[in-house]
Amino acid sequence: MTRYQARAIGVSRRFGSLNALDDIDLDISPGELLGLLGPNGAGKTTLLSLLTGLRSPGAGRVELFGGDPRQPRNRERLGTTPQETGLPDTLRVGEIVEFVAKHYPEPLPVGELLEQFGLSELARRQAGSLSGGQQRRLSVALAFVGDPALVVLDEPTTGLDVAARDSLWEALRHHHQRGTTLLLTSHYLAEIEALAERIVVMDRGRVLADGPQREIKSRVHTRTVTVRGTNLPELPGVVRSELDDGAHRLFTRDSDQLVRDLVRSGADFEDLTVTGASLEEAFTALTAEANPIDEHAGGRA
Numbered sequence: 128m129t130r131y132q133a134r135a136i137g138v139s140r141r142f143g144s145l146n147a148l149d150d151i152d153l154d155i156s157p158g159e160l161l162g163l164l165g166p167n168g169a170g171k172t173t174l175l176s177l178l179t180g181l182r183s184p185g186a187g188r189v190e191l192f193g194g195d196p197r198q199p200r201n202r203e204r205l206g207t208t209p210q211e212t213g214l215p216d217t218l219r220v221g222e223i224v225e226f227v228a229k230h231y232p233e234p235l236p237v238g239e240l241l242e243q244f245g246l247s248e249l250a251r252r253q254a255g256s257l258s259g260g261q262q263r264r265l266s267v268a269l270a271f272v273g274d275p276a277l278v279v280l281d282e283p284t285t286g287l288d289v290a291a292r293d294s295l296w297e298a299l300r301h302h303h304q305r306g307t308t309l310l311l312t313s314h315y316l317a318e319i320e321a322l323a324e325r326i327v328v329m330d331r332g333r334v335l336a337d338g339p340q341r342e343i344k345s346r347v348h349t350r351t352v353t354v355r356g357t358n359l360p361e362l363p364g365v366v367r368s369e370l371d372d373g374a375h376r377l378f379t380r381d382s383d384q385l386v387r388d389l390v391r392s393g394a395d396f397e398d399l400t401v402t403g404a405s406l407e408e409a410f411t412a413l414t415a416e417a418n419p420i421d422e423h424a425g426g427r428a
């Protein structure tokens with residue numbers, strides 16, 4: 128019995144002449160909360176489609192619970208939500224959840240699930256009358272109905288407002304705490320930063336980085352010194368600076384020296400903080416390193 132719930136071993140997948148995945152290795156162990164990041168077209172959805180048995184690899188091997196993900200019996204402990212939702216318009220939300228629950232030997236209690244995903248008040252509404260964000264919440268909830276060991280979510284919070292997104296994060300954390308393994312993709316770096324313990328960064332079909340979030344961030348050596356003040360002098364060692372609502376953000380490789388220089392300069396400042404790289408900075412640096420002539424936008428992966 129393998130100790131991994133899902134694995135890709137030397138996996139490649141082409142679409143015509145395009146190498147969507149190029150020799151990917153990935154292991155997912157029980158209990159992990161793994162965030163898969165990458166710019167558009169990186170190959171995230173393709174990789175998920177192989178791991179969940181929707182496609183076959185061109186080369187290499189994919190395993191789900193130690194077997195072929197294309198075999199239904201190996202998908203019994205898998206929960207997924209596709210990027211596009213397709214729910215029967217005329218069925219009510221509660222009926223859909225109950226219908227899906229009947230397909231599993233030990234489903235989660237329907238009422239509990241509706242509550243967790245903020246759907247209790249919508250239980251009697253027909254799916255066709257739901258807003259895009261409500262449909263999204265329902266389809267994410269459906270991934271959990273069968274109490275799966277591994278849940279794979281492709282862009283779970285797309286189209287959700289801030290409150291709905293926060294409550295979805297809460298639900299995901301809850302399921303992770305009770306032992307469910309989660310693999311999710313998101314374009315929102317803040318989302319992956321808030322949720323994921325392990326991060327895999329992909330670009331152009333390859334894995335650029337794979338490790339604990341703090342390790343991925345520590346690959347970027349720049350630190351940020353933030354201060355409020357007027358007439359700050361130009362200081363050596365500042366590689367970039369930003370002014371945001373009166374706060375100067377000074378990016379440097381040596382924050383200790385910068386703070387010493389700042390104090391010595393006699394400038395009048397307050398509210399000094401020193402922080403390491405954010406996930407956004409790490410992501411931007413990693414993808415820029417891999418594609419020296421490209422400019423990847425920050426904020427969204």
Ligand SMILES: Nc1ncnc2c1ncn2[C@@H]1O[C@H](COP(=O)(O)OP(=O)(O)OP(=O)(O)O)[C@@H](O)[C@H]1O
Nearest residue numbers: 142143145147165166167168169170171172173174
């Ligand atoms: N069915 C297909 N036929 C042809 N090309 C495809 C197909 N599916 C994906 N591709 C291509 O493979 C590459 C990887 O696509 P994929 O959807 O896996 O990327 P992604 O990282 O999920 O992107 P996004 O963030 O935009 O969803 C892209 O260049 C895409 O155009």
